[in-house]
Amino acid sequence: MSDSDDGTTTTEVATARVREAILRGEIAPGERLHQVSLAQQLGISRTPLRAALLALTHSGLVSYESNRGYRVREFSPTQIRDSVLVRAELEALACKLAATRISAEDLSELQSLVALGDRLLQGGTLRPESHAPYRDMNVRIHQLIQQAAHSPWIMDFVARLQNVPLSSDRIVLWEHWDIIHRSHDDHHRIVAALAAGDGERAASIMREHIIFAQEYLLRELNRTPDAYARRADDKDQQEDKT
Amino acid sequence: MSDSDDGTTTTEVATARVREAILRGEIAPGERLHQVSLAQQLGISRTPLRAALLALTHSGLVSYESNRGYRVREFSPTQIRDSVLVRAELEALACKLAATRISAEDLSELQSLVALGDRLLQGGTLRPESHAPYRDMNVRIHQLIQQAAHSPWIMDFVARLQNVPLSSDRIVLWEHWDIIHRSHDDHHRIVAALAAGDGERAASIMREHIIFAQEYLLRELNRTPDAYARRADDKDQQEDKT
DNA sequence: AGCAACTAAAATGGATACATTAATGAAAAG
DNA sequence: CTTTTCATTAATGTATCCATTTTAGTTGCT
Numbered sequence: 318m319s320d321s322d323d324g325t326t327t328t329e330v331a332t333a334r335v336r337e338a339i340l341r342g343e344i345a346p347g348e349r350l351h352q353v354s355l356a357q358q359l360g361i362s363r364t365p366l367r368a369a370l371l372a373l374t375h376s377g378l379v380s381y382e383s384n385r386g387y388r389v390r391e392f393s394p395t396q397i398r399d400s401v402l403v404r405a406e407l408e409a410l411a412c413k414l415a416a417t418r419i420s421a422e423d424l425s426e427l428q429s430l431v432a433l434g435d436r437l438l439q440g441g442t443l444r445p446e447s448h449a450p451y452r453d454m455n456v457r458i459h460q461l462i463q464q465a466a467h468s469p470w471i472m473d474f475v476a477r478l479q480n481v482p483l484s485s486d487r488i489v490l491w492e493h494w495d496i497i498h499r500s501h502d503d504h505h506r507i508v509a510a511l512a513a514g515d516g517e518r519a520a521s522i523m524r525e526h527i528i529f530a531q532e533y534l535l536r537e538l539n540r541t542p543d544a545y546a547r548r549a550d551d552k553d554q555q556e557d558k559t
Numbered sequence: 560m561s562d563s564d565d566g567t568t569t570t571e572v573a574t575a576r577v578r579e580a581i582l583r584g585e586i587a588p589g590e591r592l593h594q595v596s597l598a599q600q601l602g603i604s605r606t607p608l609r610a611a612l613l614a615l616t617h618s619g620l621v622s623y624e625s626n627r628g629y630r631v632r633e634f635s636p637t638q639i640r641d642s643v644l645v646r647a648e649l650e651a652l653a654c655k656l657a658a659t660r661i662s663a664e665d666l667s668e669l670q671s672l673v674a675l676g677d678r679l680l681q682g683g684t685l686r687p688e689s690h691a692p693y694r695d696m697n698v699r700i701h702q703l704i705q706q707a708a709h710s711p712w713i714m715d716f717v718a719r720l721q722n723v724p725l726s727s728d729r730i731v732l733w734e735h736w737d738i739i740h741r742s743h744d745d746h747h748r749i750v751a752a753l754a755a756g757d758g759e760r761a762a763s764i765m766r767e768h769i770i771f772a773q774e775y776l777l778r779e780l781n782r783t784p785d786a787y788a789r790r791a792d793d794k795d796q797q798e799d800k801t
Numbered sequence: 802a803g804c805a806a807c808t809a810a811a812a813t814g815g816a817t818a819c820a821t822t823a824a825t826g827a828a829a830a831g
Numbered sequence: 832c833t834t835t836t837c838a839t840t841a842a843t844g845t846a847t848c849c850a851t852t853t854t855a856g857t858t859g860c861t
Contacts (some may be wrong), residue, residue, distance in 0.1 A: 326814065352843070362816045364606075367844090368613060377616030377712075383568055384843060399656065399710045408653050410645060468641045470619075474716050518828055545778055568844065594813070604846045609814090626813060626852055803855070805860080814851070831834080 328362055331369035334359060339378050339389055340480070346391035350379065356529055377477045397483050398531070404478040405527040407471050408459065409520035412507065414466035416516030423465045427508045430458050434501045442494045451497075452487055458504055459486060462511070462523075483534065486527070500530065569603050573611035576601060581620050581631055582722070586706075588633035594623065619719045634723055640773070642723040647769040649713050650701065651762035654749065656708035658758030665707045669750045672700050676743045684736045693739075694729055700746055701728060704753070704765075725776065728769070732779060740773065 325351070356366045368386045373379040380390045392400075418455055419427075434454050437447045463472045479485045490496065503526040509518035577597070580586055598608045612629045615621040622632045634642075676696050679689045705714045721727045732738065745768040752761035 328814080329625070354843090364815050364817090367610070368814090371613050372617065375614070383571070386843065395709070396711065399708075400712060402656070403649070403652060403710060403712050403716075406648050407645070410648050414641065414644070435840090466641075467637070468645060469638065469718070470642060470645050470720065474645075475713070478712065500726060570844075595811090606847090610844090628813065636852055786817090802848075803861090804854105806854100806858090808855105808857080810853105810855080812851105812853075814849105816849075817847085819844105819846075821842105823842075825838100827836105827838085829836085831832105 326365070328365040328368040328372075331359055331361060331365050332372045335366075335369055336373060336376075336378060336517050339373070344389050346389050346482075350387040350389065352386070375482060378480050394480055397481055398535070400478050400481040400484045401528060401531040404475055404484065405524045407478075408463065408527060409524040411463045411466040411468070411471050411475075412511065412519035412523045413516035414468060414471075415462050416514050416519055418467055419511060420466040421424050423461055424508075424512055427458060427461055427511070430454050430461070431501075431504050431508050434504060438494075438498060441498075443491060443497065445491075447516050448489070448491055452489055455489070455504075456487060458508075462507070465511075483517060483538070484531065486530070488534060490534065493533075493537070496533060500526065568607070570607040570610040573601055573603060573607050574614045576607075578618075578620060580617060581615070586631050588631045588724075590631050592629040592631065594628070618722060620722050628763055639725050640688050640777070642726045643769060643773040646717055646720040646726065646762045647766045649717055650705065651766040652714050652759035652771060653708040653710070653717075654753065654765045655758035656710060656713075656762055657704050657764075658753050658756050660709055661707040661753060665703055666750075666754055667704055669700060669753070672703070673743075673746050673750050676746060678738055680736075680740060680743060683740075685733060685739065687733075690731070690733055694731055697731070697746075699728060700750075704749070707753075716774065719736050724775065725780070728772070730776060732776065735775075735779070738775060 318325045335350075344350070350370060352363050352366060352370075359366065364452060370379055370381070374387065375382045378390055379387050381387050434451065435452050437443065437454070441450060459475075460472075479487070504523055507519045507522050507526070510516070510522065577592075586592070594605050594608055598605045601608065612621055613622070616623045616629065621629050623629050629667070632649075636794070676693065677696060679685060679693050679696070685693060701717075702714075705717060712783055745764055749761045749764050749768070752764065
């Protein structure tokens with residue numbers, strides 16, 4: 318087995334490593350994923366690598382054709398926009414379900430997360446060292462609501478949609494702090510609606526919250542295409558257990 | 560390789576066969592899927608079988624734990640109900656998207672499918688030999704709308720949700736022909752709304768169309784639990800290429 | 802007699818060797 | 832000179848073998 322064994326199976330570490338390589342853009346979309354060279358590169362045999370590629374196929378990062386191997390999946394601009402619509406609908410449904418099912422613990426954690434966001438945004442802007450905590454808070458809020466919905470499919474499907482480039486809610490344009498403020502105000506309202514048991518209202522806010530963020534991001538990238546490069550800086554710590 | 564080679568790979572036929580066995584209920588939910596015995600039973604080696612089990616895991620029929628093997632996934636009644644809510648939301652979104660994107664060909668196929676349903680329902684009831692054509696028509700309408708939405712995720716996610724027992728739109732209570740009539744009237748209205756470009760209206764009807772069907776099915780199964788047995792009679796010809 | 806620890810058997814995870822299919826390039830014919 | 836066909840090469844798909852982990856059974860101790 319590989320030297321760096323952290324308790325998990327070789328297949329799982331291979332999945333994580335190839336996944337990161339793809340998300341970081343080290344392998345271009347459409348590019349072939351040679352089994353032999355990749356296995357050598359990772360220092361493992363083809364067996365666990367094939368399992369990893371299969372896993373990535375089903376999490377939507379890789380495409381496959383019989384006897385013709387695996388490729389990094391590529392997405393059209395339309396597909397990218399559509400993926401956000403689907404995610405918005407799913408997270409809105411999560412709000413509806415969570416409103417009647419959320420536990421007191423989860424609700425209070427949501428409220429403290431919102432309060433944490435307030436502290437990070439104190440002074441009107443975000444200091445660079447607050448970027449990572451803010452992004453983590455954002456991710457955690459969304460995850461927690463999905464978890465409170467107690468629907469395995471919502472979490473699973475949303476996780477797959479997060480793999481679509483430019484669709485992840487982990488991409489934040491840090492310099493646009495007015496937008497960030499508005500976005501965090503949405504968080505306030507969503508959590509308040511959930512606390513009040515008003516799932517429909519939480520869902521409405523969530524839907525707009527997600528769709529606008531994507532729309533704004535794409536608009537800005539059209540204006541200043543170089544902003545995309547910043548995305549690669551953000552380290553990836555999201556797991557993918559399908 | 561196995562004797563019955565129809566052009567596809569061993570992994571693919573193994574996936575299909577295990578999938579059918581699970582959907583037919585030949586392997587009970589929660590039951591272990593022994594790799595050695597299953598491979599022997601199928602007359603193949605463990606390698607393609609493991610690939611098949613991994614595929615089924617990611618299509619949601621099988622669960623997996625490291626070093627502890629695969630099991631037939633089991634679903635709680637709540638999960639079953641929730642899965643239909645998710646599907647309803649996804650198919651409603653498909654309507655919204657399809658309304659502006661559907662091609663003339665797809666639209667006319669939808670209209671002829673609705674007309675076919677009218678012919679099958681002539682006389683107020685369904686003859687037994689019309690059951691299969693009616694179910695296929697129903698499935699095709701839903702598939703066609705998803706296809707017209709041009710969103711790979713919607714089709715993919717809905718396909719996974721169809722694997723949840725009692726959630727498939729291929730289950731029809733044939734003796735309740737009044738319900739079938741109402742359901743087909745929904746088809747009329749959905750297609751008409753799509754033709755008129757009114758995606759919101761099509762979405763509303765679709766959502767109710769799906770949620771009610773499930774609600775009614777579960778209610779009837781509570782009254783006469785033996786009706787569930789009929790499900791197994793319906794042959795399965797839906798493919799799962801993820 | 803009950804519980805714990807150790808041992809053996811069986812099942813899963815991974816590596817290697819073999820078979821089959823697709824891709825590439827060269828050679829021959831039009 | 833282009834095109835088609837055939838042969839070679841390389842990559843994927845499958846089978847078998849080995850390693851590691853889990854689990855069940857048994858034995859010994861309290």
